[in-house]
Amino acid sequence: MNKVQDAVVDMYEQLPVPYGLVRFGVAPDHPEVKNCQDTFEEAAKSPLFNYIGNVRVGYDVELAKMKPHYDAILFSYGASEDKKLGIPGEETKGVYSAREFVGWYNGLPQFQHLAPDLASGDKAVVIGQGNVALDVARILLTPVDKLRHTDITEQALQTLSQSRVKDVKVVGRRGPLQVSFTVKEVRELMHIEDVAFRPVDLLADINPKKLPRVQRRITELLKKGTESLPQGAQRSWGLEFLQSPKSMNATESNQLSSVTFTKQAYAPDADSLSPTASVVSTNETSTLPASFAFRSVGYKSVAIPGFSDLGIPFDTKLGIIPNDPYGRIITSSAGPGNLTAGHLPGLYCAGWVKRGPTGVIASTMADAFTSADVIAEDWNANVPFLNSERSDNRSTGLGWEGVRADVEAKGVRALSWEDWKRIDLAERQRGEKKGKLRDKFGSVEEMLQVLDT
Template sequence: MLGASRRLAAQGSVLAHAACLSTVPRVCVVGSGPAGFYTAQQILKSHATAQVDMYEKLPTPFGLVRYGVAPDHPEVKNCINTFTQTASQDRFTFLGNVEVGRDVTLDHLREAYHAIVLAYGAAEDRTLGIPGESLANVLSARRFVGWYNGLPDDASISVDLNTDSAVVVGQGNVAIDVARILLTPIDILKKTDIPESVLASLAQSRVKRVTLVGRRGPQHVAFTIKELREMVNLAGCRPSLQPSDYQHLRKLIPDLPRPRKRLLELLAKTALDEPNPKLGAAYASAERQWSLQFLGSPVEVLASGGHMVSGLKLAKNRLEGKEGQQRAVATEETETLECGLVLRSVGYRGHALNAALPFDSHTATIANMEGRVTGHPGLYVSGWIATGPVGVILSTMTSGFNTGKAVVADIKAAAIDMDQHKEGKSAIGRVLAEKGVEVVSFKQWLQLDQYEMAAGARLGKPREKVTTLRRMMELSL
């Protein structure tokens, strides 16, 4: 009798395990940028039955690929083709116009899904924390990028380009991007997907000089050689670099890793050597210029009557520490750069979606180990909310793939509770219906996509973006 009981218990255990294995894993991804799509792609590729639902607060997918990549870098947006293939799979669902934290809570998602991946990036700005930062025409580079890329939240911001000089605080790729857009001839920009309203403002721009300010020296610039090469060869524009700032670089270059070596070689060559005849002739006739200002930390934005910017006051820095570990220390000496526009490009910050999450306020990321959120089984992070705002799309792809692999590994190892049946999007659909939230499907997004491309074709450009949420919804639904 005891043996029979044991056999029945064993059979019950086997059946329970089989039921667990037969349960369809329901995974949701919050955010539809590169981190979200690469994570979804990896999960669908690595698990034969997993269902992935992706939530996006905008009616449009692709995040920073659509709203962050420079308009004159269309080749960087080619990953959209891969994302569209992922979105076409039967086990994938896109739910646009749904903001997690407003329309649906993280607790709702946890009740509906076996695993949740937070991939909503870093959408807040780091500030300078100096007097005058709230003056008109002091903008974050993030918002300026959103403006010229047609992001609905930023499409209507006020940008006054009726000034000769602009200062960009920062020397990374985003800083280079905004400087290049300010200085590129309008006939070139007209062939990009910059919205017509922004093109009209740029066509009237008086900006002739853009200075990019960094706290440390030229060996510490954060942009890459591709962006520098574009600035060196920018039509109608010339570099204005002080040779004395760069003379020491050639002593440092031989010991540097190859990518860094190539970057600083080009920087030193541009500053110290005579350009070739063709480039020299182009520089001689150029009406616009860009420059790099080193060893300066902003201490105050100055105004001249009213609330408009007239200049940026900098503390002059000195470098302390050995090479490779130097830090900038402000001195009592100051200087002022005259300008009518200040763009702050000092980084992005993530935010905590829920107070219960282990958010690190210093790094502005959610604490995790290889994508697994610390202390929260079944909860994962991918992209900038996991790593901080570093790298390019390739590094975000790596983060997405690694997180996707972690999710699948945990499903297979039963590290995620798969005993409970989860309804996924059906359960969330009821919550959204009760609130009257209109959800945009990927098929509906494609309607808006076709509209934008047709509108762009009539103007001789790749697309003309719709920049208001109301119009997006009208065209999608």
């Protein structure tokens, strides 16, 4: 926002700690991915930036109360829910969403009580074939000693060290050339010590040389497989294709015992080599024994309470705030000024809530820069912003100070960037003692306690 002279940015975060999915989503054995935090640290050093941690917008502070004090509000609150399969048995014990499981091993306070009993069985099924699914498979299969020095939680290390899981199947609705995971993630799984990959029959007749680059590389990797053979290895994994989940089946004690799938076939007009090939259900079913199933079919954003007070629509089907391609929030019932028809003055979005729950950090940062650029562009073009109905055309300019008393009266303790840095230091120091990068606090209470010592 340095393109607007003297613009002050208040960043509200519902947790005491920043970084969203970079901290709570990105796998602990991918520390290099988290280097983007350095870029965020740089931005936070600006005297024009304020971090307001531990304050949940729409709950601890109402949007209608924020509005008079800001010229613009940008929503980039990610995707806090996940898509369900909508099949019988989804609530069975042993069935988890990837979001819960990933949040659990990464220390997200909300999921620290998950307690997956990975010692109660040896077969796991992961439903979905994206990178998050492969993250889940890799964490289940990686020897626990390889994770000890990462920032995975101590609780997760303990549970994983007792895990009996030795067979992971990653199941997709479409075929091997329609997967959405990437080469790097497959390669990592192929290189885990003493973990074998079961070859994919469907690839036998496919000549990788005839495929586009990305598909070719994935196909070559899958055809090559691992050096360890399934019969000799401690653990193994495999990919199952053209299977759509039909039901989760339970034992009498409501523990998952198997997952039934409806077999899929390529649609009559589909080209099975095309990444967009569609499939249709057949009458055949198949059942995989499993003690654990991880649903990894996508995250989902939801609306924040109070959107209607500001006239903000929400597309529940796509799970996004409707916006023009640049991040201006649009609605069919507005159309002010000389902007794209329907832009709600002063309201913008970025990240997963802008374009849906896909894309990596680099693409998320790129579209955040675009959203910031259009705010600057609009500001410099003198178009209406929030509070343009007021006689002076402007907000009070108070920002956080305009709502602070109200938030604090609710007993909410707002945190500054300096507060976060103290929590950060405490986590690093705890980690150092255990030979880890950091040892995360698993609850908001523990994080806040650091500030009282």
